[in-house]
Amino acid sequence: MKKNIFLVLGFLVFSLVAFSQAKKPTIMVVPSDNWCNQNGFMMEFDNQGTKMKIPNYKQAFQENADLKLVITTIGNMMAERGFPLKLMEQAIKTLESNSAEDAMMSSKDSGMGASESPIDKLKAVAKADIIIGMSWTVNQNGPEKSVTFILEGIDAYTDKQIAGATGTGPSSFSATLAVLLEEAVLAHIDNFNALLMTHFEDLFANGREVIVRIKKWDDWYEDLETEYGDDEEELGVLIEDWMADNTVQGRFNTTDATENMMLFEQVRIPLYYERNGKQRAMDTRRFAKNLSKYLKDEFEIISKVTTKGLGRATIYLGGK
Amino acid sequence: MNITNIFKAGSIVLLAFLSFTFNANAQRGKKKADKETVAWRYELEAVATGVSGTYQVKVWSYSRNVETAMEQAKKNAVHGIIFKGFPDKGDVKGQKPIATNPNIDEQNKDFFEEFFKTGGGDYMKFVTLANNGQIAPQDRIKISKKEYKIGIVVSVNKSELRKYLEKAGIVRGLSDGF
Numbered sequence: 336m337k338k339n340i341f342l343v344l345g346f347l348v349f350s351l352v353a354f355s356q357a358k359k360p361t362i363m364v365v366p367s368d369n370w371c372n373q374n375g376f377m378m379e380f381d382n383q384g385t386k387m388k389i390p391n392y393k394q395a396f397q398e399n400a401d402l403k404l405v406i407t408t409i410g411n412m413m414a415e416r417g418f419p420l421k422l423m424e425q426a427i428k429t430l431e432s433n434s435a436e437d438a439m440m441s442s443k444d445s446g447m448g449a450s451e452s453p454i455d456k457l458k459a460v461a462k463a464d465i466i467i468g469m470s471w472t473v474n475q476n477g478p479e480k481s482v483t484f485i486l487e488g489i490d491a492y493t494d495k496q497i498a499g500a501t502g503t504g505p506s507s508f509s510a511t512l513a514v515l516l517e518e519a520v521l522a523h524i525d526n527f528n529a530l531l532m533t534h535f536e537d538l539f540a541n542g543r544e545v546i547v548r549i550k551k552w553d554d555w556y557e558d559l560e561t562e563y564g565d566d567e568e569e570l571g572v573l574i575e576d577w578m579a580d581n582t583v584q585g586r587f588n589t590t591d592a593t594e595n596m597m598l599f600e601q602v603r604i605p606l607y608y609e610r611n612g613k614q615r616a617m618d619t620r621r622f623a624k625n626l627s628k629y630l631k632d633e634f635e636i637i638s639k640v641t642t643k644g645l646g647r648a649t650i651y652l653g654g655k
Numbered sequence: 656m657n658i659t660n661i662f663k664a665g666s667i668v669l670l671a672f673l674s675f676t677f678n679a680n681a682q683r684g685k686k687k688a689d690k691e692t693v694a695w696r697y698e699l700e701a702v703a704t705g706v707s708g709t710y711q712v713k714v715w716s717y718s719r720n721v722e723t724a725m726e727q728a729k730k731n732a733v734h735g736i737i738f739k740g741f742p743d744k745g746d747v748k749g750q751k752p753i754a755t756n757p758n759i760d761e762q763n764k765d766f767f768e769e770f771f772k773t774g775g776g777d778y779m780k781f782v783t784l785a786n787n788g789q790i791a792p793q794d795r796i797k798i799s800k801k802e803y804k805i806g807i808v809v810s811v812n813k814s815e816l817r818k819y820l821e822k823a824g825i826v827r828g829l830s831d832g833f
Contacts, residue, residue: 359833415708415814417830481746505746522704522748525813529751532829536755539832 357539357606358616362413363421363463364406366395367485370470374399396424404513405469408520409486416528421463464646465531466491471519473512474503481506484519486527488534492619492646493544493600498530542583542603545619547626548649549574549597555653558594563634570634571597577629578602581622623648697731699741700806701749702785708814710750711785712741715806717798725788728807730771733778736811737820753817754826763825781816782809 371377371390376398378391395402403424410420437449466489474481481503488498500523504515538544551558559571568576571592579585583603591598604622607614615621620642627650630636639651702711714732718724735741738760740752754760760767770777785808794806821828 357833359830412708417828502743502748503746504748518704521706521708525708526748526751528829529755532755532827535829535832536827 357543358618359418360464361421362418362465362467363423363426364409364467364469365423366390366392366402367468367470367487371395373470373472392423393427396427401512401516405471405516405520408517409467409469409524412520412524412528426462462491464491465489465497467527471516473515474506476506478508479506480508480510480512480515482512482515482519484516484523486523488527488531490534490544490646492643493546495544497534498527500524500527500530539606541586542605543617543619543646545602545604545622545646545648547578547587547599547602547619547623548647549599550649550651551595552651552653557636557653559592559597559652560594570636573634574626574630577626581625618642619646619648623650626650695739697727697735699732699735699739701741701744701747702808703747705810708817709810709812710736711808711810712736713794713806713808715804717802717804719801719803721790721795721803721805724803724805725784725807726773728805728809729782729784730773730776730778732809732811733782733816734771736813736816750813753813753820759825766823766825777819781812781819784808785810 366376368390371392372388374395376391376395377388378394379386379388381387406420406422406424410422413420440449441447468487468489469485471482471484474483483503484501486498486500487496489495490497502519502523504519504522507515510518549559557570559574560569562568563570563573571594574597575589578587578599581604583605586601586603587599588601589597590600602622604619605617608617608621608625609615620640623640623642627638627640630638630650630652636652637654639655640648641651642648696717698715700713700715702713705711712732712735714728714735716724716727716731718727735752736750737753738757740750742749756762788807790805790807796804796806798804817826820826821831
């Protein structure tokens with residue numbers, strides 16, 4: 336009997352711990368566009384008459400050994416802090432193999448392939464919640480060499496810089512570039528992590544910052560200025576009221592609003608929500624689904640929710 | 656009792672007295688130095704970045720004698736890495752403090768008293784004297800009749816120190832809460 340009580344208590348404690356964890360952001364180190372351009376890892380394409388240059392990451396990883404060294408050194412330091420990096424090189428390989436696999440896959444019964452919409456294709460890129468953009472330049476002064484190193488942490492969904500570290504390391508006559516780069520990472524990563532920590536502390540205190548967009552389908556005859564409810568309030572205002580009631584301390588910013596769209600930035604969503612008596616981690620998708628449900632329950636508006644990672648959601652009004 | 660015996664007994668008493676005075680002075684010196692650590696009376700200067708998570712810093716401590724300054728340098732270095740950080744010096748990058756909340760020393764008074772206990776506190780695990788504790792002549796500055804400002808280079812393992820503080824629940828780990 337006693338044993339059972341202990342087992343139940345143990346399970347309860349485990350459940351509380353397990354279900355009260357916020358979703359952990361993924362971190363990926365990406366060489367900056369500037370570094371790729373300086374080192375010749377760019378590809379050019381014709382975008383409807385305009386020549387565009389985009390980084391060729393695959394070539395950069397295959398041809399530059401120093402890049403691998405820097406990413407591995409950063410990866411070691413981040414793993415030590417409980418944040419193993421998502422490796423861009425591997426993510427690119429996985430995407431390629433997934434794509435090949437999907438192309439070959441067919442249903443046993445009907446022989447049909449896996450469905451993929453154009454948006455699914457567009458979304459199939461290597462991504463992470465926090466991007467560490469990294470670049471370095473070698474400064475040559477006669478026989479002396481030094482390295483200027485830049486690390487910037489970007490929240491991929493709010494496009495805000497949340498951490499950064501820059502500086503020029505000591506000059507050396509004899510040290511190889513690899514040694515100078517390793518030194519640069521070791522000198523900067525702690526300060527970078529200190530800023531990342533400040534960002535996480537803010538997140539735990541004030542909620543996760545996300546972006547929510549509201550759009551309407553072309554064929555929906557209503558819009559965000561249509562009046563709903565007993566008070567005949569405009570739909571846009573009703574949505575704003577819902578945001579005020581459901582964000583942490585009512586924090587959000589209506590950046591743009593027309594009859595067809597609304598853009599909410601700096602939306603602070605809580606880290607947890609309760610479902611079936613258990614605490615679960617909240618993400619933007621769940622938050623947007625709650626708004627979608629409210630619109631359906633209160634005003635019979637059907638909507639579709641799409642998300643981009645942990646931090647960006649779009650609700651399309653007027654159908655799925 | 657002849658004169659020789661009186662002289663012998665007197666010498667023993669004198670020796671005992673001198674040793675007591677010396678000990679008491681040393682203790683007083685250490686206590687004073689401890690008080691100055693807590694009152695932030697020391698300065699850290701970047702010297703070099705070592706292997707993963709280790710930093711060499713020069714600690715400027717204030718003391719009446721060199722021995723106390725050497726012991727205090729280790730304590731001040733660890734204290735500084737936790738609470739103060741240190742600025743850039745030339746090409747060497749400075750570091751931010753481990754503690755993001757400046758009040759953690761007040762909130763965890765008992766822990767830090769034990770951690771920085773003279774002669775056996777856990778702070779000793781994370782710091783070593785560089786150059787066998789040798790002090791360069793220009794790093795020994797007499798600032799008053801009784802006091803020196805002494806610069807000693809030490810090496811602090813910030814990475815291990817942070818892990819220790821995270822494990823003890825004093826500071827928050829980067830992945831805590833996720």
